[in-house]
Amino acid sequence: MQRRDFLKISAVAGATAALEGCGNPDHQLIRFVPEEDLIPGIATWKPSICTLCPAGCGLLVRVMQGEAEVVREGRLGLLKMGLAKKLEGNPAHPINQGKLCPRGQAGLQVTYHPDRIQGPLARVGPRGSGQFREMTWESATRQLASQLADLQESGQEGSLALITSPLRGQKRAILDAFANHFKKSLPVELAFFDDSTIRAANLASFGHALPLTLDLGQSNYVVSFGADFLGTWNSPVAQAIGFGRMRTGRPGERAKFVQFEQRISQTGASADEWIPVQPGTEGAVALGLAHVMLAENLRPAAGAGHAGLLLEGWSEGLPDYAPEKIAAQTGVKAETIVRIAREAAAHDPAVAILGGAAAAHTNGLVGALAANALNALLGSVGKPGGILFPPLLAAKESGISLEILASQINSRAAAAKVLLVYNADPVFSAPAAWGVRAALDKIPFIASFSSFLDETTMLADLILPDHSPLESWLDDAPPSGSARTIRSVAPPAMHPLHNTRSMPDVLLDLAHQLGGDLASTLPWKTYDEAIEASFAALYKEKGTKIAKDADEFWQKAQDQGGWWSTEPESVPASPAGAPSGVVKPRAPEFAGDPNDYPFHFLPFASQLLYDGSLAHLPWMQEAPDPLSTVMWGTWVEVNPRTARKLSLQPGDLVEVTSPHGKLEAPALVNPGIAPDVIAMPVGQGHQNFTRYASGRGANPISILSPLTVEGTQSLAWAATRVKLSVVGRGKLILFGGSLTEVSPELEHR
Amino acid sequence: MAHRWGMVIDLDRCTGCEACVVACRAENNIATVGEEQAGLSRAKHWIRVERYYEGEFPDVKVKFQPVLCQQCDAAPCETVCPTFASYHTGEGLNGQIYNRCIGTRYCANACPYEVRFFNFFNPVWDKPLHLQLNPDVSVRTVGVMEKCTFCVQRIKAGEIQAEAEKRELKDGEIRPACVQSCPPEAMVFGDLNDAESRASRLANSRRRTKLLAELGTRPKVTYLQRDSWHGDENA
Numbered sequence: 005m006q007r008r009d010f011l012k013i014s015a016v017a018g019a020t021a022a023l024e025g026c027g028n029p030d031h032q033l034i035r036f037v038p039e040e041d042l043i044p045g046i047a048t049w050k051p052s053i054c055t056l057c058p059a060g061c062g063l064l065v066r067v068m069q070g071e072a073e074v075v076r077e078g079r080l081g082l083l084k085m086g087l088a089k090k091l092e093g094n095p096a097h098p099i100n101q102g103k104l105c106p107r108g109q110a111g112l113q114v115t116y117h118p119d120r121i122q123g124p125l126a127r128v129g130p131r132g133s134g135q136f137r138e139m140t141w142e143s144a145t146r147q148l149a150s151q152l153a154d155l156q157e158s159g160q161e162g163s164l165a166l167i168t169s170p171l172r173g174q175k176r177a178i179l180d181a182f183a184n185h186f187k188k189s190l191p192v193e194l195a196f197f198d199d200s201t202i203r204a205a206n207l208a209s210f211g212h213a214l215p216l217t218l219d220l221g222q223s224n225y226v227v228s229f230g231a232d233f234l235g236t237w238n239s240p241v242a243q244a245i246g247f248g249r250m251r252t253g254r255p256g257e258r259a260k261f262v263q264f265e266q267r268i269s270q271t272g273a274s275a276d277e278w279i280p281v282q283p284g285t286e287g288a289v290a291l292g293l294a295h296v297m298l299a300e301n302l303r304p305a306a307g308a309g310h311a312g313l314l315l316e317g318w319s320e321g322l323p324d325y326a327p328e329k330i331a332a333q334t335g336v337k338a339e340t341i342v343r344i345a346r347e348a349a350a351h352d353p354a355v356a357i358l359g360g361a362a363a364a365h366t367n368g369l370v371g372a373l374a375a376n377a378l379n380a381l382l383g384s385v386g387k388p389g390g391i392l393f394p395p396l397l398a399a400k401e402s403g404i405s406l407e408i409l410a411s412q413i414n415s416r417a418a419a420a421k422v423l424l425v426y427n428a429d430p431v432f433s434a435p436a437a438w439g440v441r442a443a444l445d446k447i448p449f450i451a452s453f454s455s456f457l458d459e460t461t462m463l464a465d466l467i468l469p470d471h472s473p474l475e476s477w478l479d480d481a482p483p484s485g486s487a488r489t490i491r492s493v494a495p496p497a498m499h500p501l502h503n504t505r506s507m508p509d510v511l512l513d514l515a516h517q518l519g520g521d522l523a524s525t526l527p528w529k530t531y532d533e534a535i536e537a538s539f540a541a542l543y544k545e546k547g548t549k550i551a552k553d554a555d556e557f558w559q560k561a562q563d564q565g566g567w568w569s570t571e572p573e574s575v576p577a578s579p580a581g582a583p584s585g586v587v588k589p590r591a592p593e594f595a596g597d598p599n600d601y602p603f604h605f606l607p608f609a610s611q612l613l614y615d616g617s618l619a620h621l622p623w624m625q626e627a628p629d630p631l632s633t634v635m636w637g638t639w640v641e642v643n644p645r646t647a648r649k650l651s652l653q654p655g656d657l658v659e660v661t662s663p664h665g666k667l668e669a670p671a672l673v674n675p676g677i678a679p680d681v682i683a684m685p686v687g688q689g690h691q692n693f694t695r696y697a698s699g700r701g702a703n704p705i706s707i708l709s710p711l712t713v714e715g716t717q718s719l720a721w722a723a724t725r726v727k728l729s730v731v732g733r734g735k736l737i738l739f740g741g742s743l744t745e746v747s748p749e750l751e752h753r
Numbered sequence: 754m755a756h757r758w759g760m761v762i763d764l765d766r767c768t769g770c771e772a773c774v775v776a777c778r779a780e781n782n783i784a785t786v787g788e789e790q791a792g793l794s795r796a797k798h799w800i801r802v803e804r805y806y807e808g809e810f811p812d813v814k815v816k817f818q819p820v821l822c823q824q825c826d827a828a829p830c831e832t833v834c835p836t837f838a839s840y841h842t843g844e845g846l847n848g849q850i851y852n853r854c855i856g857t858r859y860c861a862n863a864c865p866y867e868v869r870f871f872n873f874f875n876p877v878w879d880k881p882l883h884l885q886l887n888p889d890v891s892v893r894t895v896g897v898m899e900k901c902t903f904c905v906q907r908i909k910a911g912e913i914q915a916e917a918e919k920r921e922l923k924d925g926e927i928r929p930a931c932v933q934s935c936p937p938e939a940m941v942f943g944d945l946n947d948a949e950s951r952a953s954r955l956a957n958s959r960r961r962t963k964l965l966a967e968l969g970t971r972p973k974v975t976y977l978q979r980d981s982w983h984g985d986e987n988a
Contacts, residue, residue: 044889044910072884087884090779092933103936106775118879234768234937241936248766248937252980258765260982273804273815274768276982280811347984501881611771622882623775626785630769630802631815636788643810675806676813695879700788737792739801 048086050497051094051565053478054108055427057614058170058195059239060482060490061108062097062565065474065497066090074501075122086498088112088474093241094565097492099485100241107614108241110623115472115501117620119694120455123503125467131445132463134692141505144468149517151422151449155186156518163421165409165447166191169428170198173479173491174534178508178526179426182515183403185522190403194428196615196686196705196721199238200402201363201713205372208587209311210385211578212393215239215484218355220246221253222389225347225354226261227293228271229286229375230362235270235630236609237359239485247274260351262344264289264336265361266604267641267683268676270611270630277344280678283604283722284592285334286362287371289341290378291315291325291589292334293356296345297381298322303349308380311577315370315377316588324589333591353389354382361606361722365592368713368720373587385577392487392574405717406430407710410443423450426470426507431459432616432690435708435719437664453507456620458693470507475500477532480566487572491542493535493561506531542567595709596663596725603646605662605726606683607704613687616705619697620690628739629685632672635737638688638701641674642728643681650730657734660684662726665707670734682726756912756922757845758903759945759973760932761955762819765980766939769802769817773931773940777821780904780930782890784876797870799901800931816979819940821931822847822868822901823964823972830860830869838898844908845945845973849900856896865965869900903942904929924950945973 045068052063070087073080091111095102124144129135155161164186168179170193183191199215207213215238220226223246233243250259263275264286272278281289294312297303298321305312305319312318317325327338348354358375362368376385384390412418423444434440444450444463452464461467470476480492508531515526528534536558543557547567551557561567594604609615612624619625625636632639640658642650652658654673659666660682669684677683689703711720777783777800786795800821807814828847831839838853839860861869875895878886886892889906893899911927924943932940943952960977 044906044913068888070884070888072881089885089887090930100936102933103938104772104776104934105936106771109772109775109779109934112779112885113882116882116884118882235770240770244768244770244936245938247768248763248939251765251937252763252977253938258980258983260984268813268815270769273817278813501884622785622787623778626787626791626796627771627774627778628798628801630771630817631804633804635791635796645810675808675810676815678810735792737788739791739796739798 047089050495051563052474052494052497053480053492053565054104054111055473055478056107056111056618057236058199059099059241059485060172060480060492061100061104061241062094062492063104063108063111063494064092064094066092067497072501075503088115088498096564097566098488098490098568099239099482101245103241103245105241106612106627107618107624110618110621111473113621113623114455115474115498117456117694119457119620120472120502121457121467121469123469127465131465134457134462136467141503144466145510145513145517147466148451148468149514152186152514152518155421160419160421161186162188163419165420165423166426167194167406167409167423167428167430168426169193170195172481172483174531174538175479175508178511178531178534181525182511182522185525190401192403192406192409194406194430194433196433197236197609198718201368201716201718202359202372204716205369205376206393208314209373209376209380209577210393212396212575214393214396216357217392217394217484217487217574218243218246218357219389219392219487221249223250223353223355224257224259224389225351226250226259227344227348227354227356228261228263229281229290229356229358229371230265231357231359232269232271232609233357233359234274235611236614239482242485260347266606266678266681267608267674268631269360269608273631279336279340282333282335283361283606283681284365284367285330286358287367287374287589288325288330289334289336290356290358290371290374291322292327292330292336292341293345293348294374294378294381295322295325296327296342297349299326300346302346303381303383305381307383308377309577311373311380311385312377314373314587316586318377348382353384353387355379355384355390356382361608364713364718364720364722366711366714366720366723367590367592368718369715370587370589374589380577386574392572394483394487395489395573395575396483406434406440407438407712407719408717410434410438410440413443413446414439420447421449423447424453425450425460425464426453429458429460429617431463432693432703433705435664435710436706437708437710453510455504456694459691462692468507468510469502469504471496471500471504474498475504476506477535479535479538486568487574489546489569489573490566491539491561491568492566493539494565495532495562508534539567592723593711594723594725595711598725601662601725601727603680603682603726603728604722605660605704605708605724606681607686607708607721608683610685610687613685616687616690616703619687619700620694622696625696631676632674633739634672635739636700637735637737638669638685639672639736640669641677641683642671643677643679644673644675646679647671647673650728652730655734655736656730657732659729659731660707660726662707662709662724664709664724667702667704667707668731669702670736672736682728754946755843756944757946757973758824758908759943759952759956759975760903761941761952761975761977763939763941763955763977764816764818765960765977766937767817767819768937769804770936771802772934772936773800773819774798774802776930776934777901779885780887780890781902782886782892784878790873795873797899799868799870799899818976819931820866820868820964821974823866823970823974824903826971826973827969829863829865829970833859833863835859846903846905847900848902848905849898851891851893851897851899854897856898858898860898865968865970869898872897872899
């Protein structure tokens with residue numbers, strides 16, 4: 005800025021009191037007044053729902069009037085409208101109680117992202133070229149409707165495929181009705197860090213196909229196996245609130261927290277005792293703890309009921325899991341297991357948590373069953389301070405996995421003619437070995453509801469961009485995080501900025517265009533009508549005491565951000581009697597010969613980019629990772645001893661090779677990782693995902709071997725082995741300063 | 754009696770999650786600088802989470818510590834400013850008047866906590882990201898220093914509201930963005946002149962420490978050291 009301009013602008017600033025910032029820096033005026041003399045503007049607060057991870061936290065959106073440049077009916081103009089300015093947790097919401105994680109805070113940038121797709125697009129260039137032309141919603145929905153009508157008329161209803169993120173509430177119901185009409189099956193649900201192994205284990209042990217709901221605020225002893233429950237796992241905000249109370253919220257009482265894992269996670273950093281364990285043997289440690297409690301008569305074997313009897317050798321006291329017998333296999337000293345078992349048994353209520361990588365080994369399901377049995381033995385199931393199960397409003401079933409869909413298409417066992425993709429990026433989120441890209445190439449017509457040109461949407465023939473969550477009606481029924489029954493609902497917090505439409509509204513429109521059975525199973529014109537109908541049903545069941553009629557109930561729910569029970573409604577474990585069969589605990593399998601691939605490869609959820617779906621948000625890219633302080637990039641973590649052996653300097657570019665692919669990334673020397681483990685955050689490595697994420701770093705998912713968790717369809721994402729070689733110098737940006745300044749501390753020499 | 758704002762951060766609760774970091778950026782219009790400038794150490798974070806590794810594998814510990822402006826009573830940044838841009842407010846905050854600042858950066862050199870950030874260039878928000886900007890907080894231009902204000906705009910809003918309703922401010926009514934978002938409730942904000950405020954009481958905890966207390970800066974941020982398990986004491 006020229007000095008003359010500065011003075012001119014300063015003079016203007018003196019004349020106008022309150023100023024708004026805007027994009028052009030020359031228009032940003034400097035205030036003459038100190039900050040404490042300012043007069044804040046008036047804001048309104050509207051409830052909403054965070055959709056960025058499966059936790060389903062409630063939001064309060066700070067909305068203030070502003071001017072937005074928008075295109076309406078083809079003309080650009082300035083529109084005075086309510087604009088979301090800040091997201092806070094909704095204090096009334098039972099899950100996050102007014103609190104919000106860093107990812108949730110950044111949800112604002114989804115709405116205001118400069119690279120949002122602003123209206124429907126049709127592909128014009130070759131597939132994958134990224135060449136699209138704008139079109140109207142009328143012709144876009146007509147095009148998709150005619151594709152679907154063709155399937156119906158030619159009797160090929162089964163060749164519609166749907167891939168979505170795991171959904172709940174009426175959005176899920178609408179999508180399911182659609183899938184069921186065409187395919188007589190459910191949509192393929194895709195989440196890289198899915199919880200299906202935990203849900204399968206909880207169904208077998210306790211009769212509930214639900215994730216865990218913890219009650220850490222009342223726990224006295226917490227043993228976690230690989231679960232990043234304070235960072236990214238399950239319902240992290242609810243769990244962090246409980247953790248704070250568990251630590252210093254109860255005068256005179258402070259629980260102990262023990263973490264077993266291979267690399268100190270953000271959660272592990274807060275542990276009172278951090279214990280490294282061999283990958284895939286977390287379940288064995290849980291059974292070792294149970295063995296000690298049984299052998300020392302700290303708890304009766306029968307106390308665990310069904311959850312214990314499921315496991316082979318339980319009634320005999322788990323003789324194969326004596327601490328000295330498993331010490332070599334697990335890497336945990338026998339005396340440590342004995343001590344932890346005694347401490348846990350002596351500090352009611354004690355709770356065991358297994359998740360993350362521990363559930364993503366080939367034996368992950370058995371591991372989760374072992375942790376369940378340990379909880380049952382401790383007597384913590386359905387008890388305050390233990391694990392709870394809120395009543396489930398609707399049974400949650402899953403369709404086939406993406407791996408199976410891709411292999412059916414690739415082997416021509418099933419033909420997919422039309423694919424709809426919603427809130428998922430299957431090309432990015434699947435190992436290359438699944439052949440997802442090749443499968444998509446075989447599908448003649450792909451329609452995406454994405455707001456951004458990600459790897460999958462680049463391949464779409466038709467793009468029907470969804471509203472951002474803040475611009476949409478939303479509903480949700482989160483299955484964990486609180487023992488209360490919760491039905492969240494939120495009207496749009498602001499008007500749409502662009503020419504977008506809500507995905508469920510588009511599906512309802514399509515259903516009406518297609519008519520017939522589908523239109524009669526989906527009687528609502530719009531998504532909010534569907535939500536209102538579900539709240540009318542909920543009123544009859546739950547709301548008659550708090551509202552005089554369904555309308556008042558519906559209004560109250562919208563004002564509050566949903567309806568929830570006033571008290572916890574945890575349901576007891578339900579399976580009775582002896583289980584039909586017993587499960588034999590087994591050793592984990594790994595892809596790759598240890599002689600060729602000496603290291604275990606541990607991908608982990610990024611605290612900021614999560615599973616990569618948030619890599620397009622500049623706030624997330626520039627927030628320093630909590631443990632490494634890396635910004636705008638990715639890295640590979642190596643133990644200092646391993647680094648010395650490989651003559652590896654921090655910041656060196658290393659090549660990580662698995663039996664199924666390779667990638668390059670700069671190395672970070674981390675004292676908190678086992679010497680035989682190489683860790684890497686998931687999140688970067690997008691080829692296409694807006695100006696902030698495209699072409700940045702490498703994607704660890706791509707090189708994973710296609711092993712599954714035995715007994716489930718889930719990817720065993722912690723079961724790949726790799727080798728490592730130095731190939732040059734890399735670039736790593738640390739907030740702690742330049743790499744050379746930071747590395748001595750990181751290496752802790 | 755005038756308010757004297759202070760903060761207590763319980764390191765036994767802090768999980769290092771960075772919610773405070775992002776909440777602060779959202780509230781205070783802190784622009785991202787992009788990869789290249791971040792690589793030149795020009796990224797701005799009014800609050801950051803420091804982490805310290807101790808020991809060698811397998812006996813490793815990590816500790817988190819959020820660091821923001823300590824709002825010192827004897828602030829080294831204030832005395833060195835030739836234009837009185839860095840000054841002490843009536844409520845004890847280390848204020849920064851942006852349009853008095855001529856960018857000598859003496860304050861940043863004097864601050865032992867490294868919580869002051871210089872604008873090496875005009876901030877940029879790729880449109881329409883600018884629509885998120887908080888109109889209560891001025892945008893800083895090239896050549897000026899910026900820093901944590903304890904969310905003075907929220908303090909002011911709370912004081913005006915209380916005055917309009919002809920009542921005293923309630924303890925806990927004003928919360929800076931970092932405090933409001935913090936999931937484990939590790940951060941407590943309040944009036945240190947009110948001996949009964951939660952912040953005042955917690956600041957007397959047996960676990961209290963001040964960051965670099967030996968420098969005599971008299972910070973108004975108190976850290977409560979991480980505790981350890983007392984084992985069978987309470988068994």
